Amino acid sequence: MTDEEFAVFYGHTVRRLTGQLYVMTGDFHEAQDVVQEAFVRAWDRRHRLRQGPGPEAWVRTVARRLAVSRWRRVLRGRQLGRRSTAATSVEGPDPGMVDIAAALRRLPLRQRHCAALFYVCDLSVEAVAAETGLAVGTVKSHLSRARATLTSYLAPQVHSAEAHDG
Amino acid sequence: MADDDFVASRLRSAAQEAGRRALPVDLRVIEERGRRRRRRRHAVFAATGAFCGAGAVALALWAGAPRYEPPAAPHGVSSSSPRVPTPTVTTTDGGPPADPTRLASPPPTPGPSDPAPPSPPPSRSPRPSPDATVTLPPV
Structure with a gap:
């Protein structure tokens, strides 16, 4: 994928992927962040991107894995906070x-x-x-x-x- | 099936709404971040290579350096070697010996299962005469 092809690919898919990641994460800003980071990684390997199952699926998978990693980090942080501080009531x-x-x-x-x-x-x-x-x-x-x-x-x-x- | 359609329509409308609201960054930002990421990765690779290369050179220098080895003792004069103390049998004309148990132990005799004969007794000490008194430990 050349630079021009990557620019076209980015323009066509970034909003759709953000919407899909929003449904996966349930957080709009988180979805934007992980999609942007996934596109950064895709740009880094744009010359090899055609060989896989599809560039859009590749970016979506990377973004989903980034979201999972962040979610686990947040979960660990919450667990540590729960251990170190007193229990706080979370509003429903x-x-x-x-x-x-x-x-x-x-x-x-x-x-x-x-x-x-x-x-x-x-x-x-x-x-x-x-x-x-x-x-x-x-x-x-x-x-x-x-x-x-x-x-x-x-x-x-x-x-x-x-x-x-x- | 109705639940399926209901859930699908709600999720699709939510995804489309999120896509409409999204403000994607300019492609130049993506490219700049990608370049920075690549530079950082190359720097990490270079640093790792330099560290491993320096370690390999240091290891080679350490392995190639001559080591100090003590000179080998000449054969047949082991009794004069200062590093290996040889047992000596002392005759006691006066006081008790320093190590009575050592004196009381019988001299080693080669058994049938012993493949190697023991080393010859020390030649500097005189062989105990039958008149010499040997102190035995109390039983």
Whole structure:
């Protein structure tokens, strides 16, 4: 991939990838950061980028792994903070501010990734399994649980909004 | 199936909304960060190579340096060697010996299973005469 091709590729995919990573992470700024870092790494190896399964899939995979690494670091920091300081009360989500991001944050990490790849990136179950390194049955299980959680969390909001409008 | 469509539509609309709101940085920023990252990686490689090269040179110099080796003792005059003390049997005409147990132990005799004969007894000390008194430890 030449510099010009990389510029075209960047312009066409950066917003789409940011949206996909937003669904995977549940955090808009985090999604922007990891996508930018993944594009930096892609630029570093842009001459070899055509050889893989696809540049967009490569950037998405790198961004997803970066997000997982950051999430683990944050989790370790929280655990250390919980050990060193007194327990602080964490407020639950405000029912009036519940949105898709809050619903996504309720999902475990792998369920969120599988749901994003399947529903947003339009990948098949086999492609999701290949990209995440999970078995096909495991992906189906994650998708089923994610669907159930999201439906139970988002459907009451829709019903209440419809009742409020009506 | 309805749940499937509902979840898919909500997730897709969320992703599209996030993509619309995204403010992607200029490509020059990406290129500059990529160059900086490459320079940093090359610097790390160079530093690692220099460190390993210096270590290899130091190891080669240390391995090639002549070591001090003590001169080998000549054969047959081991009794005069100052480094290997040889047991001596002393006759006691007066006081008790310093190490009675050493004197009380019988002289080594080559057994049938002993392949190598013992070294010859020291030649400087006289052989104990039958008249010499040997102090034995109390039983």
